[in-house]
Amino acid sequence: MTIIRITAEQVLNAQKAKEKSIMEDIDFQAFEEHRLRSKEIITKQSKKEAK
Amino acid sequence: MTVEATFKLTPKESQYYIADNNRASITVCGTYFWPHYFKEYEGSFEGQYKMDQVMFSHYHIADSKIDYTKWGNITLVPHIELNYDLTDLGTDKDLSLVIGFQAWSESRILIFSRNEQLGETKLLPEDNQFLIEVECLAPMEIFFIHVNNEDIRHGGNWFFKGITGFVV
Numbered sequence: 001m002t003i004i005r006i007t008a009e010q011v012l013n014a015q016k017a018k019e020k021s022i023m024e025d026i027d028f029q030a031f032e033e034h035r036l037r038s039k040e041i042i043t044k045q046s047k048k049e050a051k
Numbered sequence: 052m053t054v055e056a057t058f059k060l061t062p063k064e065s066q067y068y069i070a071d072n073n074r075a076s077i078t079v080c081g082t083y084f085w086p087h088y089f090k091e092y093e094g095s096f097e098g099q100y101k102m103d104q105v106m107f108s109h110y111h112i113a114d115s116k117i118d119y120t121k122w123g124n125i126t127l128v129p130h131i132e133l134n135y136d137l138t139d140l141g142t143d144k145d146l147s148l149v150i151g152f153q154a155w156s157e158s159r160i161l162i163f164s165r166n167e168q169l170g171e172t173k174l175l176p177e178d179n180q181f182l183i184e185v186e187c188l189a190p191m192e193i194f195f196i197h198v199n200n201e202d203i204r205h206g207g208n209w210f211f212k213g214i215t216g217f218v219v
Contacts, residue, residue, distance in 0.1 A: 001181055004162060004170035008187040015190060017122070017166035025123030034114040 054217055057140070060133075061213035063103045073139040075216060081129025081197075082211075083108035093210070104153070104210040107197040112206035115198035119163045131195040133214055137188035140218045147219060148183040150195070151212035158207030163194045174209050188218065 058067035058075045066076040082105040085094040092098045099105055113119075113128030137146060154174040162170045162183070172181050185191065199206045 001178065002170070002172040003182045003184065004172070006164075006169055006183065006185040006191075006193075008189070010164060010167065010169065011185065011187055011189050011191050014164035014166055014192065017164070018192070025121040026127065027118055027121055027124050030114070030117045030124070031127065034117065 054219060056215045057137070057218045058216045059213060060215075061103045062105045062211070063100075067216075070139055072136050075133070075135035075137070077214060078132040078134070079105055079211065080126075080132070081111055082106055083111055094208075099210070102210075104212045106208065106210050107158070107206075108208055109156070109158075109206040111197075112199045113196050115159070115161065119161065119194070119196060120167055122165050125163065125194050125196060129197045131211055133193045133195075134191075135216070136190040137216075137218060138190070140188055142188075144188055144218050146185040146188055147217040148185070148193075149180050149215045149217070150183065151180050151215070152209055153179060153212060154207060154209040156207040156209075157200070158209040159198050159200050161196045161198050163196065165192060169193065174207065179212075 060067060060075060060077045062079060065078070066074075068074045068076075084096040084099055084106060093102055093104075094106060107129055111129050113130070117124050117128075119125050133148070152174050154176050156176065158174040160172050160174060161168060162172070170183075174181075183193070197206060197209075
């Protein structure tokens with residue numbers, strides 16, 4: 001069974017980070033790249049299955 | 052000796068509240084259900100509701116390559132958020148969290164706070180829980196993100212059953 005340990009310092013750092021804004025954090029380009037990669041894989045897979 | 056749980060959160064009973072500084076809740080985002088006639092009954096909405104569990108599907112996995120230390124990125128992908136503040140219960144105590152699940156196939160979960168990755172675990176069909184130990188009871192948010200395995204298209208199918216917290 002996996003056991004993950006979180007220290008008091010990590011909790012404190014997370015509290016501080018909560019002050020940051022939400023929208024500035026979203027990495028839209030990374031999501032777009034993910035979408036394109038997925039599309040490419042699905043297209044390749046479909047072509048392979050069609051053969 | 053038996054230790055009694057401080058709270059037990061499930062999809063149906065997702066909030067524990069005694070006071071503002073003695074509370075815990077879960078929010079679940081991006082779950083999935085199958086039609087009743089497809090696959091096993093427990094994957095249907097009716098089955099999940101009856102069994103008090105929610106499903107995460109390999110069709111809707113998050114990309115493990117995205118930076119989830121940016122909290123905004125978490126809001127766009129399937130995840131579970133645990134939010135708690137248990138400071139009323141003491142300053143020299145620890146919190147143990149038992150996360151319950153049932154995995155149909157191997158599934159990968161990344162665990163984040165607002166600013167860093169706290170860990171990673173694989174959910175395996177032969178297991179049904181994993182453990183998180185926190186060395187203080189201060190307010191905290193913990194995010195569990197269902198991500199792809201090495202192959203970008205494939206994750207796993209699993210059910211989230213709940214989180215039980217023990218203050219010790």
